[in-house]
Amino acid sequence: MKNQDSFLPRLGRICFCCLALWLGSMTTVFGQDVTPEDDSAFGEEPDIGLASDPLEPINRVFYHFNDKVYFWVLKPVSQGYAYVIPEEVRICVRSFVKNLLAPVRIVNNLLQGKVVNGGVEASRFVVNSTIGIIGLADPAKDELGLFPKDEDLGQTLGVYGLGEGIYICWPFFGPSNVRDSLGMAGDFFLSPVSYLTWSDQGAGVAVQAGREVNDTSLTLGDYEDFKEAAIDPYVALRDAYRQYRQKKILDVAVGSESMYNHSVGKN
Amino acid sequence: MKNSNRWYLKLLAIIILTIAIPLMSRGISCAAPPDPVVFIKEAVDEIILILQDEKLAAPSRRAERKKRVVTIVEKKFDFREMSMRALAKHWRERTPEEQDRFVFLFKKLLENTYIAKIETYSGEKVVFKKTAMQGNKTIVYSVLVRKTLETPVNYKLKSNDDHWMVYDVEVEGVSLVNNYRTQFASILSKEMFAGLIAKLEDKVGKEAVE
Numbered sequence: 227m228k229n230q231d232s233f234l235p236r237l238g239r240i241c242f243c244c245l246a247l248w249l250g251s252m253t254t255v256f257g258q259d260v261t262p263e264d265d266s267a268f269g270e271e272p273d274i275g276l277a278s279d280p281l282e283p284i285n286r287v288f289y290h291f292n293d294k295v296y297f298w299v300l301k302p303v304s305q306g307y308a309y310v311i312p313e314e315v316r317i318c319v320r321s322f323v324k325n326l327l328a329p330v331r332i333v334n335n336l337l338q339g340k341v342v343n344g345g346v347e348a349s350r351f352v353v354n355s356t357i358g359i360i361g362l363a364d365p366a367k368d369e370l371g372l373f374p375k376d377e378d379l380g381q382t383l384g385v386y387g388l389g390e391g392i393y394i395c396w397p398f399f400g401p402s403n404v405r406d407s408l409g410m411a412g413d414f415f416l417s418p419v420s421y422l423t424w425s426d427q428g429a430g431v432a433v434q435a436g437r438e439v440n441d442t443s444l445t446l447g448d449y450e451d452f453k454e455a456a457i458d459p460y461v462a463l464r465d466a467y468r469q470y471r472q473k474k475i476l477d478v479a480v481g482s483e484s485m486y487n488h489s490v491g492k493n
Numbered sequence: 494m495k496n497s498n499r500w501y502l503k504l505l506a507i508i509i510l511t512i513a514i515p516l517m518s519r520g521i522s523c524a525a526p527p528d529p530v531v532f533i534k535e536a537v538d539e540i541i542l543i544l545q546d547e548k549l550a551a552p553s554r555r556a557e558r559k560k561r562v563v564t565i566v567e568k569k570f571d572f573r574e575m576s577m578r579a580l581a582k583h584w585r586e587r588t589p590e591e592q593d594r595f596v597f598l599f600k601k602l603l604e605n606t607y608i609a610k611i612e613t614y615s616g617e618k619v620v621f622k623k624t625a626m627q628g629n630k631t632i633v634y635s636v637l638v639r640k641t642l643e644t645p646v647n648y649k650l651k652s653n654d655d656h657w658m659v660y661d662v663e664v665e666g667v668s669l670v671n672n673y674r675t676q677f678a679s680i681l682s683k684e685m686f687a688g689l690i691a692k693l694e695d696k697v698g699k700e701a702v703e
Contacts, residue, residue: 277675313640313641316641317641444641444642445641445642447613451606451610454606455602455606455607456676457602457673457676457677457680457692457693457696458676458679458680461675461676461679462672462675462676464675465667465671465672465675465676466667466672469666469667469668469671469672470665470666470667472666473665473666473667474666
């Protein structure tokens, strides 16, 4: 009994320590603001160094596997789907799923100390779920100029300074690394689709596959273009993924308003 | 009636508040020297004009159309600078002839894969956002607006004498030149320079090799 009494204050103390640590790490996040002057985009040398890819032989096998899955299954199915379902409807389906994943973005914005961006995502969720009819449309962006602030746990870990680890090309999921795989696993708990998978595995997988087909139907030809331009598509994809994620972590990728005022500490 | 009206107003007020706070903290940004944007915009507008010209869209005039686009791009893109950056340290180890050959092939590769895309043009728009400058370098941020997708495209420019030249393009934050540099480095770590040239020749197709 006595043990239990002292447990709560101890828990409180642990929580306080965690909070202090978190706030401490926040200051380094605020200090990392990117200005045009030290933007690595102006640098002469490669920004991100060499890929750590000890699993390359296995990764290449999975890359080719995914490539075949795309050309033999995903692409024909998406083409058929696109033939039957009008483009406007497919865009609505994509917005709907994106809106459902708002918790992932809100939580990760807050975890990164981007309070304003978290508020933007929360506002987007409110507006799009109501005026945007359960997220089928995106009036928050189109009418109010509230652009999505895409954050996930992989980026959050990156902002906290966790390195990417080795490169991994997952079957079906495609390019990733140790950090982003951890992030995916964590974000899983914030995704409504996961809870569906929990109660009904078949339905969960079907929704995921459906989402993949729907999204692919809207970007048909992009992967083909990418492959066409590459000399070694495996290396090209690995590098593109690493660059893309690095820019996402630094929030310097997009030419939207989010550019140099992304963290609240600046203003 | 009155009650339900009030309920609606309250909800509206809450929504407005949740929106207004982030909106107010946004504001300020944009506003930069227009020159580099004008430079890029000129080219993009010219190209879109050519693509919209229905007379030029006829199959018999396809070649002419491509040539006109290539001419515009050549004025604005510094393919030699791009080649230097893509080869990085390997550039200096090559003879001038090898360098010229490489520039020629790299340019052909980019032309084939990117300028050939004009055949699939279907009303895409380019929206320019703003620029960032440092010394003689500038980044022009734009968004390629397709019906189904918006893609951020950043042009990196360098001023030679008194005119701008594009030396890199970033799509979704992925630098084209860096991406090729990684591929070239990977190939050159396993093969000789001649092997890379052979791969490029193979890629751009036989007709371009002569």
